[in-house]
Amino acid sequence: MGFIDRAPLFSCPDWWEKLQRGETPMAEVPVNKAKAKKALAFFNRLRLPDVPGNPRLAEACGDWFRDILVAFVASEDPETQQRLVWELLCMVPKKSSKTTYTAGLALTVLYMCDVPNGQMLLIGPSQNISARLFDQAQGMIRLDESLRQVFKVQDHLKTITRYKTGTAIEVKTFDTSIVTGEIPLVTIIDELHELGKKNGAQQVMQQIRGGGITMTGGQLLMITTQSDKEPAGIWKSEIMKARAIRDGLSGPRPIMLPVLYEFPEELQKKEEFWRDRENWPLVLPNLNLSISRERLEDDYQNNGRISPETEQIWVSQHLNIEIGLGLHSERWNGADHWTAAARPDLTLEEIIETSEVCVVGLDGGGLDDLLGVAVLGRHAETKVWQHWGKAWADRGVLELRKSIAPELLDLEAAGDLILVDNLDLEAHPEIVEICQKLREAEKLPEEDGIGMDPEGVASIIDALIDEEFEIEDIRAISQGYKLNGAIKGAPVKLKNGSLVHCDQPMMRWCVGNAKAETRGNAVIVTKAKAGSAKIDPLMAFFNAVQLMSWNPVAATKKTFTYTGM
Template structure:
C-alpha cells in the first residue's frame, strides 16, 4: 500500500472512534483496538483522512482492497461505515453499504447494529431502523443505508460515500457498470463522493465491472495510472508470474504474505487442514479454494484435467497480430469454424504459416446472436467484455454467416488458401455456411468436414508441442484466453477429447475452430497462388455455365 499523507487530527479521531467499537459475534465482544489488525486501520486512515499537505484537499477518493476470504472484511467495513457516519458533519447526506446479495447485506447490517447496541453512548449517537436497514446519526440526519445490489439502489440519489462489499460478484451482473457510474456521479459534485470497494478474488475468470476495476487498480499500483490517480489500490495477491507457478502458491510457507488477519480471524492450522481435506479434493475444488483463500486469479486454467497447452498460451500472445498482419506475413492460410445454436458462439480461426520462419500465426474471432445474452445471463458480462475488445460480434445468424464467408473469400482472393482442404468445420448444422461459402467460390475440394471429439486429438497434441516450443504466435485476445481456460480434457480409448466443464457457462467454440484449422495446417498445405487462383475461378465459371 502506498504511503498517503494524512490529516493527523482527522486520522486520530477516526482511529479513536473505530477502536472503541466492539465485535458483536465474538466471545467477550473485544474492541477493535484488541481484535483488528493494523492493516485495516491503515486503510481506514487513508480513506477517511487523506490530505494533500499543500492544497489541504482529499487525495483518496476511491479505494480498492482485494483481500482473501475470512479476513473479517465484512465486519471491518461495517465498522468503517459507522466511523465515516460519525465523522461526517454535513447534514442530511446519504451513505451506502452495498452488498451483492441479501445474505451479505444483512450480515453487514447486523454487525453494524450489533456494535451500536453494545455501547450506550453509541445508542445516543445513532438511531437504528431494523426494517429499513438504515442507521442515522441523530445530530446531522445523515443516513447509512445497507442495501442489496440492484440497478435501482441509487436512482435519484448522490451518496457522499459508498462501500461495496464483494465487488467481484458485480462482475456477473450485466448492468453493474451503469450503476457504478451512477454511484461515481457523486464524486464530481462540489460535495464530493467516495467509493470503497472490498472483495476477494472471483471464483471465475474476472469479468465485467470487476475486471475493469481490478485492471485499473493494478495499473495504478504499478505506476501506470496517470499523474494523479484518485484510487488507492490495496491488493493482497502474488505477482502474476508467481500465480502461474503452482509449486509456489501451493507452498504453505508463502500463504501468510496474503493473509493480513492471520492468527486473528484466521487460524493457520485450520486453514491448512481445510486445504488438505477440502481444497485438494478435485482440480475444480482447488481452483475455487485458491481463488478465495489466496486470491489466485482464475483465467487460463489450472488443474490436471485442463489442456496442456494452456500453461503456455499467454506466453505466446502478440496483441499486434491482427488478421491483416497475419495475412501480410503468411505464405499460406487455412480457416476453421465451429458453432452451435442461438445460445452458443460461432467461432472462426485463421492460421497462417509465416514466410521463411514457418511459424504458425493464429487469429480468432467469435460471433453470437444477441439472444445468448438472455439465455446465458451468467456469462453475459464476459461476452460484453469480448465485444468491447473487438474479438466478439453480436449479430443475426445470416449476418455472421455472411461475414465468415467474406473473410474466407478475402483470403482466397489473396491467393493464400490451398486448392484443397482450405476450410475445415464440424459437419453438423453447417448447411447455411456451406451455401454462403459457395457464393464466394469456396466449395468442393476446398471444404473439409472434420470429425469431432477424439478425432481432433492430433490438433490438441500438436498445438501443445508448438506452444511449448515457441513456434506459435496468437492475437492475445481475452476471448481466447477464456475459451482456452474453459477446456477440459477427457481421455478416451481412441484419443483425447476437448470438452467443457459446464454447459452454458463455459464456451469453447472458438477453441474448437482453432483445432479444425490446426488439423488442416498440420497437413503442410501449399497456397493456391494468384495464377492458380485465376485458373480455379475459370474452372468454376465453366462448370457453372
C-alpha cells in the same frame, strides 16, 4: 510542490516486499493526525457482536484494516489540506472479517461526517451479504449504550441515522436502480467482484462516481475477495486500474488508493509456490485473529483439494489467486505456452499477406453457443503458423447464459466477438467474406481449405456454395479423439515458437475455459464448466490446425511481397 503533484501518486513499487515484511501493501498517505486519532478512537471502541465476549476492535482487528480506515477517513495533502483518497479498493482473502470491519468503518465514517441530512450507501451484492452488513453495524450499536444515543437504528428500513446531523447510512442490496437520482456522500461496496457478474454494474458505478465531482465530494470504498471465476465486467476494469496505480503505470493524479493482498503474477502462475503452505501467511493479514492457519490448512486438505475445479475456486477465495493465472492440472497444456506465443501486433491482413497458404476452421453456432472462425496461415519465409480468430453469438445468449454475460460484453467491446440478432443473416455472410478474401488472394489450397465440425453447419455450407465454393473446398473434421493430433500438436508448436497468434482476449478466455481429458491413448478438449465455459473458437482453431497439419499447398502460388514489420 505539493504532495499531490508528486507522481506517481499512490504507487507502491515495493508492495511485494511490504507483504513479505508483514506490512500493509499500500503507499504512504499523509493524514490529518487529529482526524486519524478521532477515527481510531471511535473504531477501536466498537465491539464484535457475533463473537463470545464481544471483544473490542482495538484487540480484535488487524492493524492492516486500521491503516485502511485512517487513509480513507483522514487523508490530507499537508500543503493544501485537501482530501487525497477519494476511492479505495482493498482485495483481501476470504475469512479476513472484512464484512464486519467494513460495517465498523461505515459507522466511523458516519460519526466523523458533519454534513447535514446527507446520504451514505452500504451496498452488498446479494441480500445475504447486505443483511450481514446491517446486522453487524446495528449489533455494534446495541452493545454500547452511549452509541444508542448517537445513532438511530431502523431495522425495517435497514437504515442507521446520526441524530446530530440527520445523515444516514442506508444498507442496500445491489440493483441497477439503486442510486437513481441520488448523490451519496460515501458509498461502500462489499464483495465488488460479484458485481462483475451483473449486467449494468458499470452504469451504476458511473452514477455513484458522479457524486465525486460535486462540491461536497463523494467517496467510494470497495472491499472484496478475488473472483471465483475469471475477472470480468466492472471487477476486471477496477482490479486492472488498481494494479496500474499500485505499479506506477497510471496517470499522475489518481484518486484511488489500492490495497491488494495478492502474490505477484509470476508467482500466481507457479502452482508449486502457492501450494506451499509456508507462503500462505503473506496474503493473510488477519491470520490468528479471524482465522487460524491450522483450520485453513484442514479446509484446503478436506475441501479444496477434492478436484481441480474445487481447488481453483478455493485458492481464488482464500489466497486471491486469479482464475486464468493459477491454472489447474486438467487444463489443456497449450494454455501454459499460449501467452508466450502472442504477437499483439499481428493482424488478419498481415497473415494473409505474408502466408504462402491459409486454411479456415469453423465450429459452433447454436443459439446457446459461439460461432467461431479461425484463420491459420503458414508464413512464406519462416514457415511459422499464424492464427487469427473471431466469433459471433446470438444476442439471446446474454439471457440464456447470464453468468457469462459480462465476459461476452467485454469480448464484444474488444472487437473479437460480434453479438447479432440473426446468425444466418449477419454472421454467415461475414464468414463467407473471409473465405472469399483468402480465395482472391490465392491462399486457399485446391481442396480441404475450410474445415468444420459437421454438426449444425448446413446453412454455412449452403452460404459457401452460393458463392461458388466447391464441396471439395470444405472438409468435415471429425471431433473427439480423432482431433487428438491437433490437440497434442498445437502445444508443441506454441512452445517452440513455430505457431503464433494475435493475442486476442476472446482466445485467452476460451483457452482458460478448456479442460483436457484422457480417453484411452487420446486427449480430448472439453469445457471446464458445462454450458457456460465456451470454447467454440478454440475448437475452430483445432480444426484449422488439423487442416494445416496435412501440409496444404495454395491453389496458385503468389510472390511474397509483404514489406511491413
